[in-house]
Amino acid sequence: MKITLKIWRQKNAKAKGKFVDYELNEVSTEMSFLEMLDALNEKLIISGGEPIAFEHDCREGICGCCSLYINGQPHGPEEKTTTCELHMRSFKDGSTITIEPFRAKAFPVMKDLIVDRNGFDKIMAAGGFVSIDAGSAQDSNSILIKKKNSDEAFNSATCIGCGACVAACKNASAMLFVSAKVSQFALLEQGKVEAKERVVAMVNKMDDLGFGNCTNTYACEAECPKGISVANIARMNREFLSAKLT
Amino acid sequence: MSNQEFTFTSLTKKITMAIAGLFLIMFLLVHLGINLLILPITENHKEMFTAAAHFMGTNWIVKAFEVVLMAAILIHALLGVILQIQNWTARGQAYKVKSKSTTSFMSKYIIYTGVMIFLFLGLHFYHFYFIKLGLVQAPVVANIAFPQEEHFYELAVYIFTNQLLYSVLYIVAFISLGIHLNHAFQSAFQTLGLNHKKYTPTIKFIGKLYSIIIPLGYIIIPLYFMVMG
Incomplete structure (x- = not known):
């Protein structure tokens, strides 16, 4: 298949970027989206050009490294699919694909399609951990956890921190990410001990970093490659309210 | 209170805004109940409307709630603007x-519909509330001055019958309110952490219904006078 790519090129964090058009003629429908970009980069390197910088690591949808805002959607057109799991069969022959970096003031562009998502690490460092001594491995019956709670905590913990929620939100809000991380701890006994301090610290850090405010449009949930529910945001709000009132 | 320093975080602003919003949502129903008495729904609708207006203007509990209402309007609007500016810059x-x-279509226009409602409130206060407070001179129609709420019936009928522009603005404002409520109703519950698999679909349904029925109830009043003269 033949495709036209419009890709954001930016030399460094301070440079002014622009869109550059590329044509690719021999794209296989079996190629993954990142393999297609690899093919383009090979072509650019052979012709003496600068390859396109984009982030990737595991290429199996679990590391949260890949990003890319493809044709108006973070991670492209497929539901619950990361960019690395996206394949070229999702696009039509002859189509034009516009690739942009995730846009948010808190995610500054470093080069081409790579953005600095350290803000998420800073939020985690503010409270996304358990610092109490949980002891060694417990007897399975010593800490009783409802199956419903362990399932929900696990679902929240499947957030890979890719930032698609921020990229999709019209307010560049990080509340789905923060709420998933708050939830994965708040639902389990070991996490409950520091729950109040944690939610306040993480929300404060999120605000300090300049992420926007949630207006409950739920674009984050629609675009999350891991299907993280906005019920997590409601839980974070409850946790926050409880921390402030008690 | 917790021993942590109180900070006005994004969530504090949102939760405050949601509480103020829910109070305003409830007030809309009370106000509509009284307003509908302007229409000839019973023989003594005029007396009932005047009595209700008198009660709302003199009862001390209602007067105390008037302060809460004004505070709710100002807090809701102010926080909405602050949050929106932060969101635009983010x-x-x-x-x-x-x-x-995929997002809620109406949610994209919440700030614009909010601004329209706020501007209309200014006009509405000028026509009714400021007259009651004696800040604005009431119009004199057919030798009737409108100094107090006892004459709000005549004032409302006069405005809806003779001031077409006000009636049109009134209808536009309530269409905006409908669009605003369509998203805001369920959004307030979500912000307060009230999201539950069993109840959220019902809250969303009631919200959609409320966002249609309440504005429609208000719009019927000027429409009646525009059509019937």
């Missing part, structure tokens, strides 16, 4: 391709 550079994400 994106930085805009995307070239417009978002194709």
